[in-house]
Amino acid sequence: MTPPTGTVRVTLPQHLRRLARIDGEVRLDPAEPVTLATVLDALEARHPVLRGAVRDHDTHRRRPFVRFFARREDLSHLAPDEPLPAEVATGREPLHVIGAMAGG
């Protein structure tokens, strides 16, 4: 298996790892600046099956029950074109894609 390459680290929930047949983290080299939009563009380019699963196909709006965490912060409401924290952009911290709690 080819070792993962790329600077930005992304973790995915089990359903999406299984769907995309991914073990462990995804490493990506998104376009600069590193934003949610460029990271997700790179993620979907690498794994086209994830198109529509994290954000809407057409509007690119985050699906309502998907969350983005990093540095113990909820980045879900960050504007798609806003730069991600330097720790995420440099790979010191992963960007976590999370399936939101269902409650109950």
Next chain:
Amino acid sequence: MSGVRVLVGTRKGGFVMTADGTRRDWTVDGPFFGGWEIFHMAGSPAEPDRLWASQSGGWFGQQIQRSDDGGRTWDPVGNHFAYAGDPGTHQWYDGTPHPWEFARVWHLEPSPVDPDLVYAGVEDAALFRSTDGGATWTELPALRTQGDGKHWQPGAGGMCLHTVLLHPTDPDRIHVAVSAAGVFRTDDAGATWAPANRGLDSGGVLPDATAEVGHCVHRLARHPSRPDTIFMQKHWDVCRSDDAGGTWREISGDLPTDFGFPIGVHAHEPETLYVVPITSDSEHFPPDGKLRVYRSRVGGEEWEPLTEGLPQQHCYVNVLRDAMALDTLDDCGVYIGTTGGQVYVSPDGGDHWDAIVRDLPAVLSVEVQTLR
């Protein structure tokens, strides 16, 4: 050796069940796509090892999975269901306009002759078609624009297109059914559509009981040898049309209740029908705690309960609209799946029943392929 393959979609995954022609000993494979809602699984009549599954969930949306080896392995195909042009609005529950939004695929209907052609009935109600084995999906928008879609209003289960009846020999003729809107028919492969609800009576549910559009049709079925005869389980009432949906008449007859979801036709007896009466629209479980499939051998009106092997006390499950199937073996098999997770088979046309499985997640759909 002939046999059957039963495709079961549940709230938490899909299952593939196989047996030889006796339909006594079953191999159960799955869950496939564990944790996802599998609204429907279907096999291609043209290429039986090609299977389709609609995989969806509130978190991560819609996927379509395809198998080309009878369900052993699956691969995701296209999942982009974009309405044609600006879809506009339909009615919301409060009567205000609401944008048309894709939610999920309720039903997949493969072509009887072309393994790469498959239709998808979706929520919000629309009909899509793929001609490339599921890679891409294109809406047939005239159904919404000519079927008065801007006035459609969802029922409690969502505004879904749940039934696609393909004519057995004429690929241009299609009937579809939309929850809380009714039946629509095209004779030109989807270029033009017209409502086909004349004769339906939804008194107590609709302000205009015989409106052209607005009937809550739950399921349609037909026998391939008589394509102009279509049977319907409506919200209330079991009905039939003998002129391809031009007019309908009620055939509920002596059923204990004519509310229900699925309806099926015997493989070799075009006037033998099956329904599962459910208490009412406010009590979605069988009357008296007894799960009874009812059979008419005379095209409706006169019905007999089929109970042997089905629970006859303390049973409060439902059988959803896509959760009945019939095989085409010489002794026609009948299959139902319940919201309690049981899948029952009758290998003798409904006389005797046995459970294939008893403890699945709630069953959303059951299809059967007859393998020869």
